[in-house]
Amino acid sequence: MxxxxxxxxxxxxxxxxxxxxxxxxxxxxxxxxxxxxxxxxxxxxxxxxxxxxxxxxxxxxxxxxxxxxxxxxxxxxxxxxxxxxxxxxxxxxxxxxxxxxxxxxxxxxxxxxxxxxxxxxxxRGKGNVHVDETEHELLGDSHPIRELRKLLSKLAPTESPVLIRGESGTGKELVARTLHRQSQRHDKPFVAINCGAIPEHLIQSELFGHEKGAFTGAHQRKIGRIEAANGGTLFLDEIGDLPLELQANLLRFLQEKHIERVGGSQPIAVDVRVLAATHVDLEKAIDSGRFREDLYYRLNVLQVVTAPLRDRHGDLSMLASHFSHFYSLETGRRPRSFSEDALVAMGKHDWPGNVRELANRVRRGLVLAEGRQIEAQDLGLLSPHAFVPSMGTLEDYKHRAERQALCDVLNRHSDNLSIAAKVLGVSRPTFYRLLHKHQIR
CATH class of the missing domain: 3.40.50.2300 (Response regulator)
Known part of the structure; x- marks a missing residue:
């Protein structure tokens, strides 16, 4: 239908x-x-x-x-x-x-x-749409993602606010949904709002709701996002984009635990756990007068930092395979594996768009691939043979070569580190030392 x-x-x-x-x-x-x-x-x-x-x-x-x-x-x-x-x-x-x-x-x-x-x-959580969170997982076996899962398991049972920081595309909303799913509020609403996606003149009504006749066009009472999340979790994405006037209103709610709808005078008690996310430097925003310091300390009780994909090289192959399978089911095309050149090219790419960029490139690869495997050019990446290294000292070359060798072998053997060490011709302890040196796992 x-x-x-x-x-x-x-x-x-x-x-x-x-x-x-x-x-x-x-x-x-x-x-x-x-x-x-x-x-x-x-x-x-x-x-x-x-x-x-x-x-x-x-x-x-x-x-x-x-x-x-x-x-x-x-x-x-x-x-x-x-x-x-x-x-x-x-x-x-x-x-x-x-x-x-x-x-x-x-x-x-x-x-x-x-x-x-x-x-x-x-x-993606628009409005009050609820999804089956059990389908969402923090995939990967790299050191950053393992530490993230461990941290979330500690933070989830608490009632304290959490500030989630990280670059765009690193899964901040996924972290928020994981915190909600593992909390005591898991059977209550999870309501997400992108503070930068709603016009400034509507955001107060969206957050706090309004009474009938509160303003022109308010033909009936509207329940705001905060009230809709009562008993559950409120996720404020891109909190750094919230206008200063609304920051004051949000701070008052966090202090007093009740709201007033626009056009109303009756306080309404609301019990929610607040999670907030940002990719901007809130400390700089405070210094420039764009973000309230008192609100920052209210939200930043506990903190989670999501790692960029360029620091999770050991997860690239797993994530790429996951997206290949997911989008093949969606498009009705068979899953494709990745050629060795494609895996190497992914290892060399900096991933400015992080996991979101990887998902989009794999989707593109499935559409464009003509052979049995997805090639580097299908992903919109340069073949490894097209890379021309920049000049530097001999130590620079050695450092880059050592890191690249580790990334390449992890892309192929991340499930068996003993084999990965043997492929590089080093002992397992030496292999772990090199991983730590380059902060790969």
Missing amino acids: LEPASNRRLLIVDPCDDCHRLLPGLRSVGWDVHSCTLSSALEHPCDVGLLRLQASHLQPPDAVKDLISRSNTEWIAVLSAEELRAQNVGDFVCEWFFDFHTLPFDVSRVQVTLGRAFGMARL
């Missing part, structure tokens, strides 16, 4: 003629479609976004990054095959977009991709 159109909102940004020709077909299968320019896109809430990506959008790409970061939904890039081949465009699409389509459109594939994007947007 199709979702009601009002529940499947599609926004097409900077549409081209091909995009306009899609509209009747999309509306006929239940999409509520609107279009706008990039500059006004944040004013139009949507469930899925389609962006006609052009060269002008990438010079520089800040406006596109801001839209995707703040809209809290999934975006699909539309571009010509020639534009996709342009320098760095493939990397940008893999890092920032759910998927892409080249012109001219394959209408049936567009509809399938939009459906997948809508499902993924719902799974």
Whole structure:
């Protein structure tokens, strides 16, 4: 059964003629479609976004990054095959977009991709949508991920607020869901809100709710996200983007444990555990007057730091295989393994988009791969043979070569460290010493 159109909102940004020709077909299968320019896109809430990506959008790409970061939904890039081949465009699409389509459109594939994007947007915790958390796991066997799982098992049973810090794409919401699932509140609501994705004039109503008639357009009472999480866990993502006025209101709630709806005067007691996440430096934000110091200390009672993927090389092969299997089930294509060149190329890549980037590159690889294995070029990565090392001292070369050898052997033998040590021709104690030296596991 199709979702009601009002529940499947599609926004097409900077549409081209091909995009306009899609509209009747999309509306006929239940999409509520609107279009706008990039500059006004944040004013139009949507469930899925389609962006006609052009060269002008990438010079520089800040406006596109801001839209995707703040809209809290999934975006699909539309571009010509020639534009996709342009320098760095493939990397940008893999890092920032759910998927892409080249012109001219394959209408049936567009509809399938939009459906997948809508499902993924719902799974990301928009609104009060609940998902089966048992399907979400912190995958990996590297030292950082093992330490993270150990830390979460200690923090989860407590009632204290937790501040989750880390780069974009490192799984901060997954950490929050794990804390909730392992807590005494696991059978109560988990409500997530992206503080940077809601327009500033609406965020107070979203957080605290409003009474009927509180302002123009308030035709009925609305329960806010904080109240909806009563008894459970409230996850405030990108807390550094919360406006200062709302920071004061949130601090008052944390101190007094009750809220007042907009337009109301009756205090409402609410019992929630608050988890917050940020990828920005809150200490610098405090120094510059953009974040309240007293709120920082209220939220930063316990702290979790998620490791970037470049520090989890031992997990690359496992995660890539997981995404290959997951997206093959989603697309109906058979899972593909990765060639040796692809594994080496992944080991050399810095992964600025972290696990999210890896997932997108594997999805791309499954679509583009023509052989039995996914190759480096299918992932949008350079073949290892294309790398030209930069000049440096002899010690620099030795250090890089030693680290690369460890990463390469872990990508192939992370499940058996004795074999990995033998492949490198060193003893197991020496192998562990080298891992510690390079901070790989």
